[in-house]
Amino acid sequence: MRMLDIKFIRENLIEVKEMLKKRRVEADLNHLIEIDEKRLELQQKIEKLRQDRNLAAKKKEIEWGKKIKGELEKLEPAFKAVEEEEDSYLEAVPNMLSPEVPEGEGDGDNKEIKRWGEQPGFDFKPLDHVELGKQLNLIDFERGAKVAGNKFYFLKGDAVLLEFALIDYAMKQLQKEGFVPFRPPDLVKPEIASGVGFQPRGPEAQVYTIEKENLSLIGTAEIPLGGYHAGEILDEKVLPLKYLGFSPCFRTEAGSYGRVSYGLYRVHQFDKLEIFIYCNQSESEKIHEYILSLEEKLFQGLELPYRVVDVCTGDLGAPAYRKFDVEAWMPGRPPATPLPDRFDARRARQGGWGEVTSTSNTTDYQARRLNIKYRRSDGKVEFVHTLNGTALAISRTLIAILENYQRKDGSVEVPQVLQAYVGKKVIEPIR
Numbered sequence: 001m002r003m004l005d006i007k008f009i010r011e012n013l014i015e016v017k018e019m020l021k022k023r024r025v026e027a028d029l030n031h032l033i034e035i036d037e038k039r040l041e042l043q044q045k046i047e048k049l050r051q052d053r054n055l056a057a058k059k060k061e062i063e064w065g066k067k068i069k070g071e072l073e074k075l076e077p078a079f080k081a082v083e084e085e086e087d088s089y090l091e092a093v094p095n096m097l098s099p100e101v102p103e104g105e106g107d108g109d110n111k112e113i114k115r116w117g118e119q120p121g122f123d124f125k126p127l128d129h130v131e132l133g134k135q136l137n138l139i140d141f142e143r144g145a146k147v148a149g150n151k152f153y154f155l156k157g158d159a160v161l162l163e164f165a166l167i168d169y170a171m172k173q174l175q176k177e178g179f180v181p182f183r184p185p186d187l188v189k190p191e192i193a194s195g196v197g198f199q200p201r202g203p204e205a206q207v208y209t210i211e212k213e214n215l216s217l218i219g220t221a222e223i224p225l226g227g228y229h230a231g232e233i234l235d236e237k238v239l240p241l242k243y244l245g246f247s248p249c250f251r252t253e254a255g256s257y258g259r260v261s262y263g264l265y266r267v268h269q270f271d272k273l274e275i276f277i278y279c280n281q282s283e284s285e286k287i288h289e290y291i292l293s294l295e296e297k298l299f300q301g302l303e304l305p306y307r308v309v310d311v312c313t314g315d316l317g318a319p320a321y322r323k324f325d326v327e328a329w330m331p332g333r334p335p336a337t338p339l340p341d342r343f344d345a346r347r348a349r350q351g352g353w354g355e356v357t358s359t360s361n362t363t364d365y366q367a368r369r370l371n372i373k374y375r376r377s378d379g380k381v382e383f384v385h386t387l388n389g390t391a392l393a394i395s396r397t398l399i400a401i402l403e404n405y406q407r408k409d410g411s412v413e414v415p416q417v418l419q420a421y422v423g424k425k426v427i428e429p430i431r
Contacts, residue, residue, distance in 0.1 A: 004093045005368065006036050006086070019097050022313040024105065027092040035086045042079040046072065094318035095365040098285075101322050104312030110325065111312065116296065117305030119329045119351070120404055127410075128332025129402040130263040133159070135410055137430045138402075139264070151253060151268045155398075158427045162401065162414070163271065163394050165421035167246060170273050170298055170392045177294065179244040179275065184224035186248060187215040192227035195369040197319035197362070208250050221245030221274035222388040229278065230370040234384065236377060240279035240287060244391065247272065264395040265333070265354060273391035280374060281364070284385035285322075288361040291389035292324050295357045298392060302415045304400045305329040307353055320360040327353035328400035351403075356396045359389030 009016050010033060020027055049068050056065040102111040120126075133139030137157055144153035155163060171181060190209070193199075193216050198206050208217040218224060225245045234241070253266050264270070275294065279287050292308065299306050311323040333352035364383035367373070373381050405413040410429040414422050 004090065004095070004365075006032075006090065009033070009093070010036075016093070016096070020093070022097060022101075022103055023094055023316065024314045025092070025094055025318075028089065029093075032086065032089040032093075035082060035089060039079065039082045039086055042075060042082060046075050046079055049075070094316075095321050095363060097313060097316070098322035098361070100310070101316065102310055102312045103314075105314040106312070107315045109312040110309040110315060112307055112309050113324075114308040115305075116300060116307070117303065117329070119305050120331065122331070122406075122408075124408040126331045126403065126406055128263065129330075129399045130332075132402045132406055132410075132412060133263075135429050136402075136412065136427055138427070141263070149268075151266070153264070153267065158422065158424070159398065161422045162398060162418065165418040166392050166394055166397055167271075167273060168421055169301070169417055171244070171246075173298060173301070174244050174273075174275070174294065174391060177242070179242045182221070182225060182228075182243050182245040184218070184221050184228075184245050184247055186218055186250075188218055188224050188227060189214060190216055192230065192370070193218075193223050195230065196223045196226040196366055197317060197369075198223060205252060208252060217250040218247060219251050220249050220272060220388075221247040222276055225274065225276035226366050226386060226388075227370060229372045229384075232372060233381060234278065234372070234374040236280055236374050239374060239384070240277050240283065243276045243278075245274045245276060247274070249393075262333075264399050267395055270393060270395035272393045275359070275387075275389040275391050277387045278372070278374075278384045279387070280376075281382060281385050284361050284363060284387060287387055288322065288324075288359060291359040291387060292326075295326050295359060295389055295391065299326060299328065299356070301417050302397070302401070304404055304415075306356070311358075317360070319362040319365045321363045321365070323358055323360040325355045326357040328356045328396070329404065330354045330399055331403045331406075332399075333403075354396060354399065356393060356400060357390035359387065361385070361387050 004016070009029060013029060017029060049072050053065060053068045053072070056068060102109065104110065127135070130139070130141070138155065138159035140154040140156060175181065187210065193207060198219055207219040210216065225243050228243070248269060249272050250269055253268060275291055277287055277291065296306070296308070306326050306328045309325045309327060311320070311325055316323055329351060330353070331351035333354050363385050366386045367383040372384050374384050375381050401415060402412055405415065407413065412427045414425055414427060419425050
């Protein structure tokens with residue numbers, strides 16, 4: 001499994017070191033090159049011995065053949081060990097960065113590039129989605145914890161109708177754009193998860209591994225959709241391939257407790273519609289902007305205020321060349337301090353931005369690891385570029401809907417585009 005090409009690293013060592021510095025990632029590139037030199041040396045010796053072995057067999061020189069066999073039995077395991085060591089070092093080298101990516105340490109340095117919609121101003125003390133979910137009998141965290149543990153929950157009643165309305169809404173919008181719907185497997189082989197960029201095992205694991213099975217639960221439909229064409233050579237004429245996957249998503253979310261992860265914001269299981277595109281190398285930056293425009297269109301249709309941020313170098317995942325987040329306004333979200341018991345209308349717009357979708361251009365990072373190529377019209381074969389984007393993550397979209405559409409009497413309006421599916425305009429409290 002190859003990540004950044006070692007030849008590319010050799011020829012662009014200064015640029016790769018600068019990228020690592022910007023990402024705040026440590027990787028010993030000098031030692032990596034030393035390992036590669038050792039690998040190349042062993043490879044040349046093995047290739048020469050194999051040529052000699054063929055010659056010995058042709059000349060029927062048995063003793064020479066035995067000697068060669070003994071040398072190969074020593075060198076081939078050594079070569080495999082060096083190759084595995086090199087791959088482990090390459091694993092630590094993330095994708096290159098777009099020159100447009102803002103530099104920074106973490107999410108506080110992400111660059112806001114756009115806002116849409118108006119944050120609601122309430123003439124009452126607004127509730128957060130957990131309180132609303134309880135009063136409206138929509139979400140049950142207590143019984144979720146009883147049945148499955150913390151960070152699990154039951155969606156009930158009109159919340160379930162809202163979920164299916166959101167799926168139907170996004171599915172229809174994106175089918176108009178030529179996306180092919182997928183319902184992928186919920187389990188994948190670890191090499192597929194790792195190839196896409198998710199750690200399936202070890203202390204950094206982001207997804208659940210099934211005990212005694214060589215399978216992991218998916219954290220997003222990006223993982224199986226990314227593996228769909230693994231090991232294939234596609235015809236450039238079929239590109240771009242536009243896929244839309246619906247799946248449950250399972251995340252370990254280790255250490256994600258606290259007020260900013262409150263309620264539905266970070267949970268171990270949620271449903272999501274995921275955009276995934278395979279394209280040729282010249283189109284990926286344009287397609288990245290296209291995916292962002294689709295995400296914005298979906299939230300504009302729901303009439304939810306949001307902003308777009310360009311994710312900084314220190315906050316990017318290893319596969320991403322560039323990433324945009326769409327963050328919805330959530331009136332119940334920190335960094336706001338809790339509203340006082342005696343409501344002050346001047347403080348009514350307390351709340352915070354919460355990520356609801358993101359889109360990443362991973363260029364050929366995933367394609368190299370999964371060996372996915374395309375054949376150009378001139379016959380040349382190159383790695384495809386892959387891009388992904390959240391169409392709708394149901395749990396976080398529900399937060400935004402409940403908190404922005406709440407009314408003084410405790411009810412919640414249903415966004416107009418969802419009313420026909422839900423069958424009502426307003427979700428009323430249980431009396």
